[in-house]
Amino acid sequence: MKILVVEDNRELASSIYDYLAGENYICELAFAANEAREKLLFFTYDCIILDLMLPDGNGLELLDFIKAERINGFILIISAKGALDDKIKGLEEGADDYLTKPFHLPELHARLRAIHRRKNLNGNNIVSFNEITLNTNTFELKIHGKELDATRKEFELLLYFLVNKNRVLSRQAIANHLWGDYTDNLSNVDFVYQHVKNLRKKINSAGGDDYIDTIYGLGYKFNTNKGLH
Amino acid sequence: MKLADKFTLWFLAIILLVTPISMFTTLSNIRYRIDNSEIERLKAVNNEVAEQLKAGIAPDQYSQGRPIAIQKIDGILPKEKVQVQKQKCDSTASVTDECRITVSSYYTINGVNYQVSSYNYVTQSNQILKGMILTAILKTLLIALAVLLTVRVVSKKILSPFNQTLKSIQKFSIKKKQALRLTATNTKEFQELNQFLKKMTDKAVTEYSQVKEFSENASHELQTPLAVLRSKLELLTETDIQQNQASLIADMQNAIEKLSRINHSLLLLTKLENQEFEATTAINFTKQTTELLTIYEDRITIKELKVTQLIEPNITVSINAALADMLFDNLLSNAIRHNVKNGSIFLEINQQGILIKNTGPEPVFPTEELFQRFKKSNQCSNSVGLGLAIVKRICELNNFDIQYIYEQGYHIVSVRFGSPAAATSAQANKVTTEEAGNKIVTLE
Numbered sequence: 001m002k003i004l005v006v007e008d009n010r011e012l013a014s015s016i017y018d019y020l021a022g023e024n025y026i027c028e029l030a031f032a033a034n035e036a037r038e039k040l041l042f043f044t045y046d047c048i049i050l051d052l053m054l055p056d057g058n059g060l061e062l063l064d065f066i067k068a069e070r071i072n073g074f075i076l077i078i079s080a081k082g083a084l085d086d087k088i089k090g091l092e093e094g095a096d097d098y099l100t101k102p103f104h105l106p107e108l109h110a111r112l113r114a115i116h117r118r119k120n121l122n123g124n125n126i127v128s129f130n131e132i133t134l135n136t137n138t139f140e141l142k143i144h145g146k147e148l149d150a151t152r153k154e155f156e157l158l159l160y161f162l163v164n165k166n167r168v169l170s171r172q173a174i175a176n177h178l179w180g181d182y183t184d185n186l187s188n189v190d191f192v193y194q195h196v197k198n199l200r201k202k203i204n205s206a207g208g209d210d211y212i213d214t215i216y217g218l219g220y221k222f223n224t225n226k227g228l229h
Numbered sequence: 230m231k232l233a234d235k236f237t238l239w240f241l242a243i244i245l246l247v248t249p250i251s252m253f254t255t256l257s258n259i260r261y262r263i264d265n266s267e268i269e270r271l272k273a274v275n276n277e278v279a280e281q282l283k284a285g286i287a288p289d290q291y292s293q294g295r296p297i298a299i300q301k302i303d304g305i306l307p308k309e310k311v312q313v314q315k316q317k318c319d320s321t322a323s324v325t326d327e328c329r330i331t332v333s334s335y336y337t338i339n340g341v342n343y344q345v346s347s348y349n350y351v352t353q354s355n356q357i358l359k360g361m362i363l364t365a366i367l368k369t370l371l372i373a374l375a376v377l378l379t380v381r382v383v384s385k386k387i388l389s390p391f392n393q394t395l396k397s398i399q400k401f402s403i404k405k406k407q408a409l410r411l412t413a414t415n416t417k418e419f420q421e422l423n424q425f426l427k428k429m430t431d432k433a434v435t436e437y438s439q440v441k442e443f444s445e446n447a448s449h450e451l452q453t454p455l456a457v458l459r460s461k462l463e464l465l466t467e468t469d470i471q472q473n474q475a476s477l478i479a480d481m482q483n484a485i486e487k488l489s490r491i492n493h494s495l496l497l498l499t500k501l502e503n504q505e506f507e508a509t510t511a512i513n514f515t516k517q518t519t520e521l522l523t524i525y526e527d528r529i530t531i532k533e534l535k536v537t538q539l540i541e542p543n544i545t546v547s548i549n550a551a552l553a554d555m556l557f558d559n560l561l562s563n564a565i566r567h568n569v570k571n572g573s574i575f576l577e578i579n580q581q582g583i584l585i586k587n588t589g590p591e592p593v594f595p596t597e598e599l600f601q602r603f604k605k606s607n608q609c610s611n612s613v614g615l616g617l618a619i620v621k622r623i624c625e626l627n628n629f630d631i632q633y634i635y636e637q638g639y640h641i642v643s644v645r646f647g648s649p650a651a652a653t654s655a656q657a658n659k660v661t662t663e664e665a666g667n668k669i670v671t672l673e
Contacts, residue, residue: 009453015460022467053449080452082493083500084551102456102489105463153527168466170479172486182524182558194531216475218466218482 001116002026002044006036006062007051007078016049019105020112033057037065045073046120047112052079052090063093074115078103104173106164113163127162129224131208134159143206153178154199161212161222170219196220233384240376248369252361260354264330267351268313271295271332275311275345279336282343295347302342306335317353328353390414394423401430403437441503448496455489494615497555498602501622506549509627514544518557518578525561534568539577546646548627556623559616560585560642567640575639582629582645589640596633596640 003025007013013029020027028043030036033054040048048066052059059077066075074096079086082100090098096115099108117125117136125136133142139155141148150158160169160177175188178195200212213221274295281288288297314331331348393412401409409430411423462482470478500506518540529536546553564574564587572588598604600621603614617633624631630645 009457011457012453012460015457015464018464019460080449082452082496101452102459102485105460151527168463170463170466170482172482173463179524179528182521182562191528191531195527215466216472217479218475 001046001112002028003047003049003112004028004030004036004039004043004045004073005049006030006033006054006059007049008032008054009051015105016108019109023109031055033059033062036062040066040071041069044071047115048073048075049108049112050075050077050095052077052081052086060090060093063090063095067094074119076108076111076115078108104170104176106160106167106169106173107177110160110163110177127159129162129165129211132158132162132203134162143203143208146206148202148206150199150202153195154202157195157199158203161220165222165224168215168219168221174219232388233380236384237377237380240380241373244369244372244376248365252358252365256354256358256361259357263351264315267330267349268332271330271347271349272311272334274347275332275334278345278347279334279338279343282336282338282345295349298344298346300344300346302335302344304342306337306342310335387416390416390419391422394419394426398426398430403430403433408434441499444499445496448492448499451492452489455485455492459485459489491615494619498615498619498622501619501626504626506552506626509547509549511545511547512550512553514546514553514578515540515542517550517553521554521557521561525565528565529574532565532568533571534565535571535573537573537575539575539579541579544578544580552623552627556620556644557583559620560644563616563642564640580646582643584641584643586639586641588638591638592635592640596635599633600631 003020005013005016005020005027007016007029008031010031013031017027017029028039028045030039033056036048036050036054050059050062054062059079063075065071066073075094077090077095077098078101079090079098080101087098087100096119097111099111114136117127127134127136131144133145134140134155135142136159139152141150141155141158156178157174160174171189171192174192174196175183178192179188196212200210204210209226211222211224211226213223213226215221274297278288278297278299282299288299291297312333312335314333316329316331317327327350329348329350331346333344333346336343336345390412397409397411401407409427411427414420414423459482462478462485466475466478522536522538548556560583564585567589568574568587569589574588575584575586577584592599594604600617602618604617621631623629624644628647630647631642633640633642635641
């Protein structure tokens with residue numbers, strides 16, 4: 001997947017670049033609206049990650065430009081403006097998703113993949129790894145082809161792990177993914193711990209391998225090397 | 230009291246004060262003129278009599294209708310050749326009495342000293358006054374009536390630019406960021422007032438938008454560095470790190486999480502203060518609360534809380550949808566967070582309001598204080614301490630009455646929805662509860 005990141009903050013752009021490059025995406029950076037316009041005219045991208053506040057213009061203008069020039073590729077807005085109105089406006093203007101800063105990199109990746117599944121794959125909404133198969137349309141979880149009764153949150157958690165394989169996922173990142181805007185007022189560490197614990201138990205009892213590692217005090221990691229042992 | 234009424238009252242007072250004074254001066258003036266002309270005439274009569282005496286003609290008893298008395302004087306003549314005597318002319322005289330003016334002139338005719346006296350009756354002051362008073366009263370009434378009518382009619386015309394200005398100010402809202410528009414006037418004072426108002430409101434509008442912009446921008450500007458920090462730490466966790474380094478990173482991540490929450494809440498409070506959530510619609514509160522309960526369902530289960538719900542169907546509340554969400558979100562998450570394991574939550578929502586009751590440890594501060602910003606019952610807990618401040622602000626904006634008490638191991642928060650008509654009484658209720666709260670504090 002080829003991605004254009006339009007973000008004027010170079011440090012943040014490089015973080016996104018590093019993370020996505022690690023997932024084997026081809027990533028290009030544009031630090032200003034004009035630069036982005038040029039790149040969009042000469043190259044094609046599968047996805048455009050778009051910051052709304054740019055030094056030489058508004059990201060929404062860029063959105064209009066993309067529409068006017070009939071440029072392909074889905075659009076994910078990353079913005080510091082988190083109000084509902086801003087989100088609605090961005091989505092109405094034709095963006096596929098809207099992520100508020102400060103976001104977690106695994107969250108950005110999960111969103112990218114979700115849009116990708118939604119838009120590109122022809123009815124293929126199966127995410128699988130070894131014995132684990134997830135159907136993102138029906139929320140069915142299968143281990144060794146046998147259906148596992150998991151809650152919606154457990155399903156979302158596992159999908160998050162599978163999208164961000166071999167990445168350390170902090171508890172905050174997981175909480176944010178599971179509960180979105182409704183994480184602010186709770187100490188989520190315990191809840192995340194419980195969900196991970198339950199999920200591991202269920203996969204284990206269905207005969208699946210325990211891929212989820214606990215990383216010190218940081219969080220969890222879906223370790224793909226584990227199944228090989 | 231209306232400005233026109235004030236003017237009228239002052240005018241009437243002035244008229245009442247001035248009329249007697251003017252009457253008195255007029256009266257004394259008339260009196261003086263009448264007396265003087267009579268005195269002059271009597272003098273002339275006396276002189277004529279003296280002329281007759283000189284000519285050797287015996288004078289009549291009367292001359293020009295005035296009785297004359299002629300007397301020979303043996304002694305020397307008095308210094309003043311003419312003497313005037315007034316009888317019963319002052320105000321003490323009764324109405325039936327007549328005012329008599331006697332003029333005595335002294336002459337030396339053919340070596341003999343004569344005193345020639347003549348007198349006449351003139352109109353008394355009291356009678357003049359009587360005649361005047363009727364006119365004066367009539368005049369005063371006429372003026373008063375004229376003043377009353379003119380002030381009403383003219384004030385409406387003269388004050389119309391002022392009234393229009395007043396209307397414009399009342400309609401003026403700083404939030405709308407629209408400059409105040411005032412109609413032109415040729416009255417100097419109103420021109421000055423309009424100029425001043427225009428200047429003031431223009432300044433207020435620009436400063437308001439500047440402050441608003443600043444606080445919003447500040448919060449927004451913080452988001453990007455926070456995003457940088459968070460992403461860099463996430464990338465750092467991917468590298469080969471030791472356990473002690475990992476715990477350092479975890480601490481930093483927690484701090485960033487908290488910082489981002491504080492920032493988010495402060496931004497929200499700023500927006501609430503700026504009343505940016507004005508668009509209120511009638512929303513289905515039942516639907517909104519049940520949806521939120523589903524979102525928190527897994528966390529309620531994990532904490533093994535027993536939730537008792539008494540939610541009426543189709544509750545309609547007139548409030549901004551985003552605010553309704555925040556309000557209930559904060560209340561519910563507080564009830565979950567400040568609960569104990571195996572605790573319980575009692576939830577009653579109906580058309581009148583919300584009652585949320587949950588088990589939990591006793592608060593350290595009086596519950597009223599927990600509405601203040603950054604006030605937490607447990608200072609070292611992970612919370613930001615802005616949740617209840619936000620709740621209170623939302624309630625104030627919507628004229629809801631909120632109370633928080635701790636009783637027999639239960640935290641009880643009740644929110645009364647006020648209808649727009651009952652807003653004032655809700656306000657009054659709030660005052661009484663605040664007073665009650667203060668009393669408790671002073672007792673302690």
